[in-house]
Amino acid sequence: MSARSLFDIGQAAMGGVNWRRCLDYYVKAMKKILEDDNEDLVQTYFKIQPEGELETMPNELLAMSFRNITALFLKPTKFFTPVSSPEAYALIVSLSAPSNAIPWPRLANASTFRERLLRMSLQIHASMTLANIAWDAGDPATAMKNFTKALELSSEEKDLFSPKPSPGIELWISTGFRDMRDKVALLLNTDPNLRDIRDEEVKRSVESGDVDINKVHGLLGNPDGCNRCRAQDVKLLRCSRCRIVPYCGAVCQKADWKSHKLNCKPWD
Secondary structure, three states, X not given: OOHHHHHHHHHHHHHOOOHHHHHHHHHHHHHHHHHOOOOOOOOEOOOXXXXXXXXXOOOEHHHHHHHHHXXXXXXXXXXXXXXXXXXXXXXXXXXXXXXXXXXXXXXXXOOOHHHHHHHHHHHHHHHHHHHHHHHHOOOHHHHHHHHHHHHHHXXXXXXXXXXXXXXXXXXXXXXXXXXXHHHHHHHEOOOOOOOOEOOHHHHHHHHHOOOOHHHHHHHHOOOXXXXXXXXXXXXXXXXXXXXXXXXXXXXHHHHHHHHHOOOOOOOO
């Protein structure tokens, strides 16, 4: 059975609210692509990248399957945990490894630009998923370690991601970074001095040396640029209300306000 057919069974199971069958077949689809040389590593599901609300969804079948798997481990659904689904969780962990340590030869040996972009995107998303799993479990220190790992991975091959992400896999990763960065900003004062640690557990981790807060902040930066247009080659200013979300100017901030105001909380 082809990877696409396995994925379609997973999709049908999702429609039938059979979450276990859904997860199992997404994992089967991923492993089919990762292990079978007859499967195109970067094969796409749709002929043309979907637009609108679906523009942040990757079109590569391997990434689509992974996106759906990881969503089942996170809030608001959180149907599965590392304990209840060890095989799927092990897959997530394996893809968070550095490029030279990925246990999937086809992915580790990626050579074309599209293959390398796919590999890096899976690595970054895997690390951010582990960060979010830790976050949901009330372990912000571990979450920050994994988020830092994701940021470090993204800096390994900077040529893979353009300053203004294209719809699809690039925007998928860019949006994930933005969401995770917003969570980290709840823990850290965005002031360069970083004197106000918002969470006691993170504070203890910083004091013990387990988390290098300066390194985290240095990597954090503005990897996605302006929250609206993604521009990076201009001076970015943060929202004056929450002091977290960056914009290139008033035009983009005003245009983005409708969506941003839902999560914009006054900085106190």
